[in-house]
Amino acid sequence: MKKEFVKHRFFWDLYAPIYDENRKHEEYLRNTNLNILKTYFHPGQTLIEIGCGTGIEAEEMIKHGCKVILTDVSFEMLKVARTKVGSNAQLINLPAEYIDSFKTKFDGAYSSFGVLNCITDVSSFFQKLHSILKPGSLFVASFINRWYWGDFIFFPLGITNYLKKRLKGWGYITLDGKEYNVIARFYSLNDIKKFSKDYFTIKKIYALPFLLPPAYLKPQERLPKGFFKLLQKIENLINPYFPFNYLAERIIVIFQRS
Ligand SMILES: C[S@@+](CC[C@H](N)C(=O)[O-])C[C@H]1O[C@@H](n2cnc3c(N)ncnc32)[C@H](O)[C@@H]1O
Numbered sequence: 001m002k003k004e005f006v007k008h009r010f011f012w013d014l015y016a017p018i019y020d021e022n023r024k025h026e027e028y029l030r031n032t033n034l035n036i037l038k039t040y041f042h043p044g045q046t047l048i049e050i051g052c053g054t055g056i057e058a059e060e061m062i063k064h065g066c067k068v069i070l071t072d073v074s075f076e077m078l079k080v081a082r083t084k085v086g087s088n089a090q091l092i093n094l095p096a097e098y099i100d101s102f103k104t105k106f107d108g109a110y111s112s113f114g115v116l117n118c119i120t121d122v123s124s125f126f127q128k129l130h131s132i133l134k135p136g137s138l139f140v141a142s143f144i145n146r147w148y149w150g151d152f153i154f155f156p157l158g159i160t161n162y163l164k165k166r167l168k169g170w171g172y173i174t175l176d177g178k179e180y181n182v183i184a185r186f187y188s189l190n191d192i193k194k195f196s197k198d199y200f201t202i203k204k205i206y207a208l209p210f211l212l213p214p215a216y217l218k219p220q221e222r223l224p225k226g227f228f229k230l231l232q233k234i235e236n237l238i239n240p241y242f243p244f245n246y247l248a249e250r251i252i253v254i255f256q257r258s
Pocket residue numbers: 005008009012013050051052053054056057071072073074077094095096097111112113114115118119
């Protein structure tokens with residue numbers, strides 16, 4: 001049987017050339033994620049990014065003053081990332097499942113926008129990540145949540161059908177309405193806590209987002225500007241608190257290596 005990451009490689013290679021254009025509507029979430037990364041990581045630190053995609057965040061973190069090693073299972077993603085980071089960073093074609101291949105220990109790590117949802121054995125990933133991080137260093141990860149409150153509204157209204165996939169715990173990834181033979185798994189915060197507990201403690205948890213509609217509903221295009229800004233203000237006040245962070249569409253977790 002093909003390893004899951006081989007299927008992912010095929011899919012993400014295909015997606016790479018159109019990824020940036022296709023994900024523009026995510027910008028309001030991207031900014032929140034980047035602000036959080038810049039709060040927890042400091043200039044001068046050497047970080048490893050897992051599943052860097054087209055290098056959107058690495059480019060910003062390099063500007064922030066960090067040294068970033070970019071890794072991804074997809075060679076085509078790395079090719080696009082190279083056009084952003086130039087010769088300022090090292091890029092390595094490496095599945096997260098082999099992240100312990102490094103002999104160095106890093107000052108921190110991050111992994112954004114659902115890379116964890118592409119991994120089948122997340123416990124083993126945390127164990128491997130632990131082995132390449134300095135004690136006390138941080139890992140900042142954002143992932144798609146299994147329990148999003150909005151699903152229970154959007155599904156009966158016929159707006160989205162994510163509820164079915166999330167209840168099942170996994171679903172095939174779709175791109176422009178076409179379903180591919182690649183699986184994304186939906187993890188709850190409790191799953192992630194269980195997978196990471198032997199290797200990391202959790203410092204903080206943020207919603208991404210709870211109140212603002214998810215990116216796939218394109219709220220920035222559809223909602224009046226003033227209303228969107230108001231929701232954004234409220235979102236920034238509530239996003240680190242229970243129950244908002246547990247029931248968000250995506251979740252950002254700040255882990256500290258034990
Ligand atoms: C939704 S994209 C996120 C990309 C990037 N982190 C971002 O914020 O835009 C998921 C990324 O994870 C990568 N990926 C999927 N499975 C992987 C694995 N097993 N190991 C490493 N990278 C993986 C894909 O190639 C893709 O670039």
